[in-house]
Amino acid sequence: MPPRFIVFDLFHTLVDGADAERDRVVGEMAVMVGVDPDALLRAYHETWDERLVRWSVEETIRILAGRLGVHPSDEAVARAAAHRRALAHRVLDAVHPATLTALDALRAGGARLALVSNATAEAAEEWPACALASRFDVAVFSSVVGFGKPDPRIYLAAADALGAAPADCVYVGDGADGELAGAAAVGMRVVRTVEHKDTDPTWPGPVIQALRDLEDCPV
Ligand SMILES: [Mg+2]
Incomplete structure (x- = not known):
């Protein structure tokens, strides 16, 4: 019963959870917005507590890129956000x-x-x-x-x-x-x-x- x-x-x-694929995608997002992939990945992992309750995917990209000294265009942020959303879709779909x-x-x-x-x-x-x-x-x-x-x-x-x-x-x-x-x-x-x-x-x-x-x- x-x-x-x-x-x-x-x-x-x-x-x-596709952890390895997630890390790869974050690295690709970094290239899209013009920041160092390793630095963005590190910032991504260090901000789990904030990302999980606060930020949209666009905010995450802007805030973390900003902390790394880069201010990407709206178009670059939108592209990187779409890339991250596509991963979320794939993971759930699998x-x-x-x-x-x-x-x-x-x-x-x-x-x-x-x-x-x-x-x-x-x-x-x-x-x-x-x-x-x-x-x-x-x-x-x-x-x-x-x-x-x-x-x-x-x-x-x-x-x-x-x-x-x-x-x-x-x-x-x-x-x-x-x-x-x-x-x-x-x-x-x-x-x-x-x-x-x-x-x-x-x-x-x-x-x-x-x-x-x-x-x-x-x-
Ligand atoms: Mg779990």
Whole structure:
């Protein structure tokens, strides 16, 4: 019997996070706006906490290029932003059919599903068009609500939108950003997934190898 309310992380849980491709794309964006690729990549990684709750993709490009002493034209910013949005679309579009099948099986069994994602603005923008979106009753993005995991508010927003008490929710994630401890702290039961990445190997709770294993996971 699957849990009735399930809250999922997105990157490295439902889709591959494509970290290497993301870094390549950021380097290409740097060339488009006339800054050093390594410097932009470094600035990109150093500002994760800000990008995930504050800036649009255009703001990210302008602010980071500005810090590197470059003020790109509107046209160059638009080109680089489109390049980044195309990556977000590709990453979401690359969801494995087995993942969709597993989500459909959970829903057919009566589960209601929520997404809670630490993601920059372009992922939230591309989400409604992807095949995953129709499987979810609720989607909460850090870039939209203005706070990210492990802030309790983002988990509680998802539970509230599901009409569930946190204790009735199971949280499933790879473990980035302290998300598993954050979910446990608000009272959710937690399942770690290693399907895409073994992010948090010391987490002491149950682990699944693939989403289809969730139905039989003892939580
Ligand atoms: Mg993740």
